[in-house]
Amino acid sequence: MSRYTLEVDLGDRSYPIHIGAGLLGQAELFLPHVAGMVVMICTNTTVGPLYAAQLKGSLIQAGAKVVHTVILPDGEEFKDWPTLQLVFDALLQHHCDRKTVLVALGGGVIGDMGGFAASAFMRGIPFIQVPTTLLSQVDSSVGGKTGINHPLGKNMIGAFYQPQMVVTDISTLNTLPDRELSCGLAEIIKHGAIADSAYLDMVEANMPSLLNRDPGLLAQVVKRSCEIKADVVSKDEREGGIRAILNFGHTFGHAIEAGMGYGQWYHGEAVGCGMVIAADLCRRMGRLTAAESARLTKVVIDARLPALPPRMGVDRFMELMAHDKKADSGSIKYVLLNGLGGASTSPADDTLVRQTLQELGAGD
Structure with missing residues (x-):
């Protein structure tokens, strides 16, 4: 299977994304970043038993002085301050310093929490992303967004903090549950919908093979999604403009996650449903045709993602979306499509959103 290396172009903070099978066992990838260093692997109770030993072996082979491991509970509901403190506890107990390298081994929750811990410990230590879920490989491991959730909103506490590199081992997807695989497909669909209609066509046509975990195809879509995200991030690292389009489906999706309780709906499921809601809103606003809205909905369903929102109540949806990071002085900014393959941020009439x-x- 092919191996790819992409670059996230951020000047002196640029970094590579390595994509391929069996990369966890390739010590040479880690050598420039860990030789002679103390390393802390941050992982969880699901991924740790599967891959931590192999990663530790590669880090030692690459010349790491010593490798410690902190294992967190698994789940979005643990993406919180008390769990984050466990990482700080481990770093302090092992007398880690500013040269310690933190390696985040896991999905989006571990990547976000590990990155946030790295950004804050001693005001910043180097870290490496090793994403093991499809969602984290195509989205959350790229771009430097880190953070934890608050009961009133998802990812409300965090920092922009870029990794030294991203090591994406496609082989880790062999142990990924089907539900998590579908969650990753949500972000892949999103990238096509906002930036590349031909990519959306390819994903739509190959959905059965993606669901069957064709390794070559998975590597291709991880590469293309990372290219799209890296291009956007290089133009707007801190979401002052174009980067906001990466949040298509997320305003509604984050409201679902917060309203239902973190962990009840997986992030990718909420984003998939959020895209369906946003597409219907775009249709009402004349930004999508009925056929385009229906097509996007079908792609989401074909990926085995929920298309209908939970019955949270319209008022509750509106309240939670007002807390979203993309709200501006209380006004909700939505990411809306300009046909399939293009997007921009825009306000929307509350009456249309409620309708x-x-x-x-979603009503009571």
């Missing part, structure tokens, strides 16, 4: 939510079944 969309109600008619899709």
Whole structure:
């Protein structure tokens, strides 16, 4: 299978993304970043038993002085301050310093929490992303967003902090549960919808093979999604402009996650449903045709993702979206499509939003 290396162009903070099979066992990838260093692997109770030993072996082979491991509980519901403190506890107990390298081994929760811990410990230590879920490989491991959740909103506490590199081992997807695989497909669909209609066509046509975990195809979509995200991030690292389009489906999705309780709906499931809601809103606003909205909905369903929102109540949706990071002085900014393959941020009439939510079944 092919191996790819991409670059996230951020000047003196640029870094590579390595994509391929069996990369956890390739010590040479880690050598420039860990030789002679103390390393802390941050992982969870699911991924740690599967891959931590192999990663530790590669880090030692690459010349790491010593490798410690901190294992966190698994789940979005643990993406919080008390769990984050466990990482700081481990770093302090092992007398780690500013040269210690933190390696985040896991999905998006571990990547976000490990990155945030690295950004804050001694005001910043180097870290490496080793994403093991499809969602983290195509999205959350790239771009430097780190953070934890708050009961009133997802990812409300965090920092922009870029890794030294991203090592994406496609082989780790062999142990990924089907539900998590579908969650990754949500972000892949999103990238096509906002930036590349031909990519969306390819994903739509090959959905059965993606669901069957064709390794070559998975490597291709991870590469293309990372290219799209890296291009956007290089133009707007801190989401002052174009980077906001990467949040298509997320305003509605984050409201679902917070309203239902973190962990009840997986992030990718909420984003998939959020894209369906946003597409219907775009149709009402004349930004998508009925056929385009229906097509995007079908792609989401084909990826085995939920298309109908939970019955949280329209008022509750609106309240939670007002807390979203993309809200501006209390006004909700939505990411809306300009046809399939293009997107921009825009306000939307509350009446249309409420009508969309109600008619899709979100009302009490």
